[in-house]
Amino acid sequence: MTVKTADLYDDLGEDIQSLSLQMQNLGGIEAFEGPLRTVRCFEDNALLKSVLSEPGEGQVLVVDAGHSLKRAVMGDMIAELARGNGWAGVVIFGAIRDREEIARTAIGVKALGSNPRKSTKTGEGERDVTLTVDDVVFAPGKRLYSDADGILVER
Numbered sequence: 001m002t003v004k005t006a007d008l009y010d011d012l013g014e015d016i017q018s019l020s021l022q023m024q025n026l027g028g029i030e031a032f033e034g035p036l037r038t039v040r041c042f043e044d045n046a047l048l049k050s051v052l053s054e055p056g057e058g059q060v061l062v063v064d065a066g067h068s069l070k071r072a073v074m075g076d077m078i079a080e081l082a083r084g085n086g087w088a089g090v091v092i093f094g095a096i097r098d099r100e101e102i103a104r105t106a107i108g109v110k111a112l113g114s115n116p117r118k119s120t121k122t123g124e125g126e127r128d129v130t131l132t133v134d135d136v137v138f139a140p141g142k143r144l145y146s147d148a149d150g151i152l153v154e155r
């Protein structure tokens with residue numbers, strides 16, 4: 001049972017950050033929460049795949065993919081890998097592919113959209129960095145809450 005984001009906002013008000021960017025809910029689990037981890041990459045998914053290959057322990061991976069919709073940085077195989085490793089969710093400021101399969105995978109996934117074109121695999125990028133997207137600071141270790149209403153992140 002996860003906390004409803006609107007109720008959490010009512011409790012905490014401006015002491016919690018709310019993402020106004022409208023993400024698409026694409027995973028098989030709509031409401032998810034957990035301590036966040038981060039990756040920054042651009043049209044390349046080797047780094048996020050290696051992070052999601054590690055034990056997730058109920059964490060949520062936040063991926064700053066530069067808002068690019070030109071290449072998908074996650075497909076059904078990586079989503080299934082993440083689910084199997086115990087990640088609660090993946091939030092991607094970028095694109096996924098294999099929407100139908102990911103919608104049937106028991107993990108939280110939010111992204112900006114989809115594109116069948118796959119990403120490159122150079123491994124370029126950074127992990128465990130603090131990301132700022134749409135005025136919301138995603139600092140590794142802070143708790144993220146996501147449901148049908150949106151995304152809240154601890155300050």
Ligand SMILES: O=C([O-])CC(=O)C(=O)O
Pocket residue numbers: 045072073074075076077078079097098118119
């Ligand atoms: O290999 C990729 O780039 C991602 C992908 O399609 C998958 O996870 O199934």
